[in-house]
Amino acid sequence: MSSDLSEIEKHDDSHPELNAHTDALLPDPGMHEHHWRPTDVDPKAEKRAERQVSLFFALSAICSVLFVVAYFAIKPGYDGDVWAGYGASNLALGSTLGFALLFLGIGVIQWARKLVVDIEHAEDRHPAASSPATREVAIAELKAALNESGMARRPFIRNAMIGSAALLGLPAIVMLRDLGQTNAQITREQPYPGAGLENTVWDAGVRVVRDVVGTPIRPGDLEIGDLVNAEPATIFDGSLHGAPLQIAKSKAATILLRMDPDDISHDVTRNWSVDGIVAYSKICTHVGCPISLNERTTHHLLCPCHQSTFDLADHGKVIFGPAGRHLPQLPLGVDADGYLVALSDYPEPVGVSYWERNTYDIDEIFDDWSADHAADAEQYGYKEGGQ
């Protein structure tokens, strides 16, 4: 052991009984022989290390200066300077600041490793608790404070304080009301068409139009294998604006695809299709991602978020992944002008599950739908068993 350590005691003497006990069990092996670093024994190595550390600090300083230069010299943002296909400003600012910090860090660590004084010493473990005497003093002081404040002698004031502090929770709870209306309130008041979790703006006779351009679709426009990202015509007729428009659009998003009618493998899906054209909600029933990754050859629709896969030939049945419910299908018909229309709103809520939501299977949903809408739907060419 080094002579520099002579003043460091071998044991912390606050717990002599413990030290005696452990020493008896396992004798202190002592420190191994200390080897010096080259920088401790060789003045040349020491000089070299000093130069190294200073070099890193100098490089850091240069990078900091370059950062300031780049900040003023390079035009940022879109339409800014470009180096080799990259935005010059971001690239220069990021790398100069990053390297300034990195070189500073390397310099400090190198200094500590090569030049800061090199001492090895052992520190014994000792119990975390204070000694019994210290603990007694602390408890006595706490008791005295309790008496002096009168907490024990004046219970009324004490209880009043606790009660008023507890009531502070009320404002926080009352403010939760501002989180918004409940679904039941929205559905009852209907501030705009299709409001609430249970409805969308789709309705009987609403035309199915192409998203972005808003043009209506005739069944003959589509070939087998076509997929259309569709919206209700209501989105493009100017009747909705602002937030209600965006909410309506996000809930009503629909995918339309045409398959070989013989590929459809479920009666309900066939009833709600027109010449092999089927429409489904574009909102995944798992956590509501928009989905349109369709495989033309299998009619399997994949959600990119968590790989839920739905079979669009078979009422949107979940065939893989975490989604708990099938994809809602939009019943389709054709209006007097020959354009595709919805026969009703979606027969069940679109998107993710929520507390009050009913979960019926597809046949129950179809029976309910038939009772409410089948008669009206006949004007759009609806006929159970295929159109």
Add this chain to the structure above:
Amino acid sequence: MRLLNRSVGRLSRHRRRPLAGAAVLLVALLSTGGLYAIFSPASQAEVEKDNAALVAEGKELFMINCSTCHGSNGEGITTQNGKLYGPSLIGVGAASVDFQVGTGRMPMAQPGAQVEVKDPSFNQDEIDAMAAYVASLGPGPAVPDREQYDPDTFESEEEREAAVALGGQIFLTNCTACHNFTGAGGAMPRGGEAPSILNTDPRHIYQAMLTGPQSMDTFSDGNISPEEKKAVIAYVESMKEQPDYGGFNNGALGPVTEGIVAWVVGLGVLVAFTVWIAAHTTRTNQTKKGSAK
């Protein structure tokens, strides 16, 4: 000049002779007919003859290179247990052949989840011949003209910019689900992938929308109109010119690659630094001058 004057003069002296009119008429007829023959389009009969020769040549190539999987009449082959060995090519059209063979997907290297893109095995004349043959099997989409797909053929810069704006919206609605916001591609079920379209020829992008190669949905002209298709291509081309303002995009594949880079490269470098900080420094057996030992 004198020679020319003299010969014109000599010619001029004969202009009232009885045969002069007939001679002029003959020269005029011959030159008109000759010029017409040189500059006029080939006659209908000749085109049909050329087409028949092209189809025959295409059929020959088809029999050698395609019929093993697609059947000797392009009718497709189904295996005994009902699996599709090679799909029917009746009605897929010339555009489909031009895309599949022109991008090197066909002839297929091996069956599997994803059809590999290779260097094309045939030159454009051979592809045209096979396309003509497959087109003769049944009506299908034709190979588009350059004006239909090439964004360089817009009449003005304003027209191109308007197309990029419209095409961007159509792209983000219809294409990003599989091909990613930047067109860098993405994963599909069961080992497939939607390929990157950043290095794809505009002609092939147009044909892919029209014909729906492999698992891709089709976007026929009744779904996305030809003008809108060209607008989508204009947008894809404009994306290629965009620099990466945010720095390195790691292939623009999104959170997966960014996560890999952060965890492997970022965390790896941090771990390496931590190891270096805690590592023992070099030691020597030499003793310190003036020290006890």
